[in-house]
Amino acid sequence: SCNASASNWLRLWIAPAVVMLAVVASNARLILRPEIVTYLLLALFLFLIVRVREGRLQARAAWTLPVLVVLWVNAHTLFILGPLVVTAWAVAETLFSNRQRRLTRVAWSVAFAAWAACLANPYGAQSFVFAWQIFGEARESVFKDVIAELQSPLTFGFGYSAVIGLTALTAVAVGFGAASVRRLDSFLTIVTAAMAVLAWSAVRNIPLFALAAVPFCFRHAPSACSRGRSLSPTPCRIALASATVAACLFLVWAMCTDRLHVWQNESNQFGVGLAEHRFPLDSLAALESQRLPSPVLNSMEFGGFLMRADLPYYVDARLEVYGEATYREYFSLAQDDDNLRDAIERCGFRTALLSLNSPLLPRLLALKGWRVAWFDEAGCLLSTAEVSDDVIERALQATLDRLGEPVAYQQAGIFQRVSSPQPYQRVAEFLLTIGRNEEALRLAERAVLAYPSGVGVRTTLGNALYAVGREKEAREQFALAVRANPDDATAWESLGALQATSGKWEDARVSLRKATALSPKSANAWRWLAHAEAQTGDLVAASAALRRVIALTPSDATAWWDLARVEAARGLHAQALEALRQANTLAPCHRGIAADLVALLLAFGEAKEAKDVVHRYESESGTPDAELRTAAGL
Numbered sequence: 001s002c003n004a005s006a007s008n009w010l011r012l013w014i015a016p017a018v019v020m021l022a023v024v025a026s027n028a029r030l031i032l033r034p035e036i037v038t039y040l041l042l043a044l045f046l047f048l049i050v051r052v053r054e055g056r057l058q059a060r061a062a063w064t065l066p067v068l069v070v071l072w073v074n075a076h077t078l079f080i081l082g083p084l085v086v087t088a089w090a091v092a093e094t095l096f097s098n099r100q101r102r103l104t105r106v107a108w109s110v111a112f113a114a115w116a117a118c119l120a121n122p123y124g125a126q127s128f129v130f131a132w133q134i135f136g137e138a139r140e141s142v143f144k145d146v147i148a149e150l151q152s153p154l155t156f157g158f159g160y161s162a163v164i165g166l167t168a169l170t171a172v173a174v175g176f177g178a179a180s181v182r183r184l185d186s187f188l189t190i191v192t193a194a195m196a197v198l199a200w201s202a203v204r205n206i207p208l209f210a211l212a213a214v215p216f217c218f219r220h221a222p223s224a225c226s227r228g229r230s231l232s233p234t235p236c237r238i239a240l241a242s243a244t245v246a247a248c249l250f251l252v253w254a255m256c257t258d259r260l261h262v263w264q265n266e267s268n269q270f271g272v273g274l275a276e277h278r279f280p281l282d283s284l285a286a287l288e289s290q291r292l293p294s295p296v297l298n299s300m301e302f303g304g305f306l307m308r309a310d311l312p313y314y315v316d317a318r319l320e321v322y323g324e325a326t327y328r329e330y331f332s333l334a335q336d337d338d339n340l341r342d343a344i345e346r347c348g349f350r351t352a353l354l355s356l357n358s359p360l361l362p363r364l365l366a367l368k369g370w371r372v373a374w375f376d377e378a379g380c381l382l383s384t385a386e387v388s389d390d391v392i393e394r395a396l397q398a399t400l401d402r403l404g405e406p407v408a409y410q411q412a413g414i415f416q417r418v419s420s421p422q423p424y425q426r427v428a429e430f431l432l433t434i435g436r437n438e439e440a441l442r443l444a445e446r447a448v449l450a451y452p453s454g455v456g457v458r459t460t461l462g463n464a465l466y467a468v469g470r471e472k473e474a475r476e477q478f479a480l481a482v483r484a485n486p487d488d489a490t491a492w493e494s495l496g497a498l499q500a501t502s503g504k505w506e507d508a509r510v511s512l513r514k515a516t517a518l519s520p521k522s523a524n525a526w527r528w529l530a531h532a533e534a535q536t537g538d539l540v541a542a543s544a545a546l547r548r549v550i551a552l553t554p555s556d557a558t559a560w561w562d563l564a565r566v567e568a569a570r571g572l573h574a575q576a577l578e579a580l581r582q583a584n585t586l587a588p589c590h591r592g593i594a595a596d597l598v599a600l601l602l603a604f605g606e607a608k609e610a611k612d613v614v615h616r617y618e619s620e621s622g623t624p625d626a627e628l629r630t631a632a633g634l
Helices: 004-029 035-054 059-073 077-095 101-117 126-140 161-179 186-201 203-226 234-256 259-263 281-289 300-308 324-333 337-347 360-366 391-403 422-433 437-450 457-467 471-484 489-501 505-518 523-535 539-552 557-569 573-586 591-603 607-621 626-632
Strands: 296-298 351-355 371-375 379-383
Touching (some): 004 161, 004 203, 004 234, 035 059, 035 077, 035 186, 035 203, 059 077, 059 101, 077 101, 077 126, 077 186, 161 186, 161 203, 186 203, 234 259, 281 351, 281 371, 281 379, 281 391, 296 300, 296 337, 324 337, 351 360, 360 379, 371 391, 391 422, 422 457, 437 457, 457 471, 457 489, 471 489, 489 505, 505 523, 523 557, 557 573, 557 591, 573 591, 591 607, 591 626, 607 626
Parallel strands (some): 296 351
Antiparallel strands (some): 351 379, 371 379
16 A cells, blocks of 8 residues: 555646646637636635535635625526535535534535525526526537537547547546545535536536546545555656656647647637737727628627627627527528528628628628628628728738738747747638638748648648649649648548549549548538539439538529439439429529520420520519520410
């Protein structure tokens, strides 16, 4: 068995090791977000309860907890964790503790007071409904499929440091718990197990588990040691201590120089305050200075900024306030132009504040009257109001001045802070969207300079090279991208599209099959795959790919038209006719669709319907078409 000296020594190396794992697991979430309040208060709750249970604080110190609940309930929706933790303490004292009954009575009294304190907010008892909705987000909300932080850590794999840290911390906690199974601290066990369930269900809950696992491991490490062999041999002690110190120093170095964030494709930065180049501060200033009309159609993550500016806006990330219906509509705007037009007309939007990679951006710019009013390295303003002709040039120059030249990752000094490629990459992709290809290329090159192995940077550079006509170099960048990360669906899609446009249909089919396997919800990848399958003679596969496009974008008239042509080539004329009818319904003024439908209707002897198609086409397009009229016998 271990002696007291070995046990104390064990604590000395276990403490930094466990804290290191907790930091690695939680690092991505330790940013300026509302849940920071929850992390702080949960840690304080655990500290006070553990100290009271150990006798290091008097029982009356526990009455601080209901007061803290009042602060918590008015700061963050996860306030419910406070009374739940106090209730877990009361249950542990009642069922598993041999201590005096007085502490049990105190625990239950504090628990009831904590639950009552939850009512001290503007919403009263409604706050409990809000809390339930927040926990429901990760289970069944529309958020579940579109918000990365609500997905299980297993979704991201072990290339993500948070998953590695969470797995290691879970293993350490389980190991210490198993070795101390007869001497488990009931309260810490209940809380740690509950937080582990939350952490493994959604990434955003990982810090909650880390906060509970640290005291759990500290508490059970000596007990675990007493069940095993002594760690007294000097070489073993030296090896463990050296490994722990080296790992901690490496983590500190990686965090302080921002390398850890760059490796994980995060735009976080070490230090206190707002991370640079992450928020649309310049666009917000332009929105107010230009006095653009409101209400503002906004990306969900920008709602809080507009609230602070006291400007009417569409939505923010508070599910408990807006409800499921609002978010379903919000996400549908990026998929259906009719829904977007309806929302604009209903709400009177004439200005939009969007993230640079928002799928709403190209859709809004395609609508009549919408134009870029300003942009920065995080967001862009669109408006139907009049703006100066040189607004893009001025906004670009201001953005370049703020970003400057990145620190070249491969030449950076060992203690020099590195630059994130993300702001350069975001601006490059935005510039490609608005057709400023030469400027986009320069920004994409800076993104690669900042971190050549960054997620998607070579794909962005390849797209920029292709846009300026340098196809060979673009193909090389896409090839480098898929070689560096074989699971990069966007890179495979871009490579396949370029191969297709170059007439290399067999290669394109291989690349696009890989892209659709990795990202089955990419309608564009399925569309390119359909073309590749058709060109290589597999019409059945082409039809299946087009049906996947239609399932993802049912209002895409071109997809229905392509399907009709494929089915006709297969000899399935009845299916082709139905597809053409659907395409014509969606786009009655599309002449190619109308002409094909008229020809097929006449082949089926449906002359009256063919004439109706021509009349509808002429009515929608506003111009007579002699060729169609002749074909339909008009």
